[in-house]
Structure formats: structure tokens, C-alpha cells
Amino acid sequence: MNELESRVRGTVHIVGAGLLGASVGLGLRERGVDVTLEDLSPTAVALAADYGAGRIREAGDPEPSVVVVATPPDVVADAVERALSEFPNAVVTDVASVKLAPYLELVRRGAPLKNYVGSHPMAGRERGGAIMARADLFTARPWVICRDRDTPAEALSLVEAIALDLGGVLTEMTPEEHDRSVGLVSHLPQVVSSLLAARLVSAEEQAIALAGAGLRDTTRIAASDPELWVQILGANREPVVALLEQFSADVAAFTAALRDADAPGAKRRVADLLASGGRGVGRIPGKHGSSERFITITVLIDDTPGELGRLLTELGELGINMEDLRLEHSPGAQIGFAEIAVLPEAAERAVADLTERGWRTL
Numbered sequence: 001m002n003e004l005e006s007r008v009r010g011t012v013h014i015v016g017a018g019l020l021g022a023s024v025g026l027g028l029r030e031r032g033v034d035v036t037l038e039d040l041s042p043t044a045v046a047l048a049a050d051y052g053a054g055r056i057r058e059a060g061d062p063e064p065s066v067v068v069v070a071t072p073p074d075v076v077a078d079a080v081e082r083a084l085s086e087f088p089n090a091v092v093t094d095v096a097s098v099k100l101a102p103y104l105e106l107v108r109r110g111a112p113l114k115n116y117v118g119s120h121p122m123a124g125r126e127r128g129g130a131i132m133a134r135a136d137l138f139t140a141r142p143w144v145i146c147r148d149r150d151t152p153a154e155a156l157s158l159v160e161a162i163a164l165d166l167g168g169v170l171t172e173m174t175p176e177e178h179d180r181s182v183g184l185v186s187h188l189p190q191v192v193s194s195l196l197a198a199r200l201v202s203a204e205e206q207a208i209a210l211a212g213a214g215l216r217d218t219t220r221i222a223a224s225d226p227e228l229w230v231q232i233l234g235a236n237r238e239p240v241v242a243l244l245e246q247f248s249a250d251v252a253a254f255t256a257a258l259r260d261a262d263a264p265g266a267k268r269r270v271a272d273l274l275a276s277g278g279r280g281v282g283r284i285p286g287k288h289g290s291s292e293r294f295i296t297i298t299v300l301i302d303d304t305p306g307e308l309g310r311l312l313t314e315l316g317e318l319g320i321n322m323e324d325l326r327l328e329h330s331p332g333a334q335i336g337f338a339e340i341a342v343l344p345e346a347a348e349r350a351v352a353d354l355t356e357r358g359w360r361t362l
């Protein structure tokens, strides 16, 4: 294995060896860090060890310098409290999707929180378990750190070292700021996506057959684990309920305007609401963390072996820097669509060069 340098000193112990725990373990192992694993489920911990996320912790192992709690949110406070008492010299962090409820619970129990620094990597997948883990899950993704006024610098820097080793982009917030923010950018989208996708359950087959990228884009996260999300939403209900109430008011205003679309001013209300959606999308950070937008060129590719490879080779030959790539299949047709994102200034030349080489673009 080609080992990279690590900023982490000592052993990292991971409690909860599922998607997040095993991904942290895999990334740190790639950098040569000594990682030990623990899970309530013997199968889960053995799986994570088999995938290379670390070794199962045994009696007599050295005390870790850092403990990463990656259990489901409802037992995070238990696991953090236990780690703080079992390893009094270690820094304990967690990766739970909510930050205020576990923190308040730890305060309520009177846990010694000097060595606890809550954190949350903004990266995940729709399905849990070590089998879905990836060493590069956190690359270029925000990693929120909730430090306290009393957090010692060494404790903070150990948690930051893990986040940075895994390619995360550090962001400091209070637990309240964190929960309000993820309520908007992660929890509300989850509910909206799930409810939208739920409309499809009883839909006619012929309607579903017409579905394309628009529906897929707006429902991708609806396939997420309901059990995890019941916990996340329950723990962050206050901000999420407020956001859902605002969202419901928007839906009601939109519905009223559309119902009376011929009334004076109604078309403008519909247009304004749609346009504000466009402005919102424009604020979502792009691949490089800025709100720079790319232009997507769609290239038609025959559904034959090697066609995509040929396209990628030719893009390289033409010196076209691809910022993102997505593949779509046309239902029922022997054709695929390669959606290539490029910088706006490169788009015109890319289309011209590809067309000259015989590619069909949309």
C-alpha cells in the first residue's frame, strides 16, 4: 500500500463500525494510523476489520489518543460518556448528524466534557454498514467541529487532524448553529425528497416509465435508511418543524397562485416563486467549494462497449477539463447520455471540438 503521511499521533479507536466508522477507519489506515474497532454487533466489527478499516480492539491494547464515536444518534451520548470514563486521557469525538441533543444529554448527566469535541462530517451514503464504507467518503466535504470555550487546544487539534487526514474541510460552529444549518441543507431536503418519492408508490406503471433525470435528482436521497432518519429528525425536531412550516406555507402560496392562474398578478407570483428557486440553487457550493456554476454538455453515446472510454480519451486529447460526469440511460433506447460539466469559458470550444470529432451533443 502506498502510505500517505498522517497528522494523527497514537491509536484511534472507533466505536460503531458501520458506514461512517468504517469509512473513517479505512481512510486513516491508508495513512498508516493504528486503528482499533468496536461495535455492539460482532458481525459488523468483523466485517469492518475484513474490509481493512482497522483491527478489533482487544484487552491489553494501548489506550487510544482519540476515540471516534460513530454509533446511531440515539446512543451517541451513552457511547461518548462511556469512552470518556474508559479512556480518561483520550480525546473523544463523535460524527452524529445532530449535535445539540447529545451535547445537552452529556451536560445533563454531568459528564466531564473537557476532552469531548463534537463533530460532523457532511458526507454520507444512502445505505449504512461497513460494506458501503469508502476511504474517500470525506474528501473535500465540510467537516463541522463544535468546540467549547473550554476545549483545550490539543484536544481540538487531534480531532482536526483526523478530519484533515480524511480530506475534510474544517468548519467551526456551535451545536445550535450546526443543527439549524443541517436542518435547512440536509434534514428538510430529506423529508421533501421522501414525501415526493412516496407519491410514486401508487402511481401507474406508464407514468413511472416516463421518469427521467429530474425525478431522479429530486428523489435520490429518499432511498436513505428510515431508521437512521427517524433518529436524526426526532433529535432535531425544533428547527425541522419550523422549516417544514415555512415550506408548507410556500406550497400553500404556490398552490393558491396556480389555482387562480388567470387572476391579475397570479402568473407573476408563480414566476417569482420559481425564480427564487433558481436563486437558491445558485447559492449551493460547487465542486470546489465556491458557488461557481458549471455548464453541462450532454453527449450522446451509443450503448456499445468502449464508447464511454473513447469519449473520455478524446476529452483528454482535446484538453477539456471535466469537472463532473454523470451517465443517464434513455429508457427503451440503445443510447446513453454522458453529462459533462465544464467551466463556462470552456463550454463553447468543447461543444465545437466534440462536434468536429463526430460526437452528437445536446
Ligand SMILES: NC(=O)C1=CN([C@@H]2O[C@H](COP(=O)(O)OP(=O)(O)OC[C@H]3O[C@@H](n4cnc5c(N)ncnc54)[C@H](O)[C@@H]3O)[C@@H](O)[C@H]2O)C=CC1
Binding pocket: 015, 016, 017, 018, 019, 020, 021, 038, 039, 040, 041, 044, 070, 071, 072, 073, 075, 076, 079, 095, 096, 097, 098, 121, 122, 123, 124, 125, 126, 127, 128, 129, 130, 228, 232
Ligand atoms: N449515514 C450517513 O450518511 C451519515 C451518518 N452520520 C452519522 O454517523 C453515525 C453512524 O451512522 P452510519 O455509519 O450511517 O450507521 P451504520 O448503521 O452504518 O453504523 C452504526 C454502527 O453502530 C453500531 N452500534 C449501535 N449501537 C452501538 C453501541 N451502543 N456501541 C457500539 N456500536 C454500536 C451498529 O451495530 C452499527 O454497526 C450516526 O450518528 C449518523 O448520524 C454522519 C454523516 C452521514
Ligand SMILES: O=C(O)C(=O)Cc1ccc(O)cc1
Binding pocket: 096, 097, 121, 122, 123, 124, 125, 186, 221
Ligand atoms: O446526500 C448528501 O447530500 C449527503 O451528504 C448525505 C448526508 C446524510 C446525513 C448526514 O449527516 C450528512 C450527509
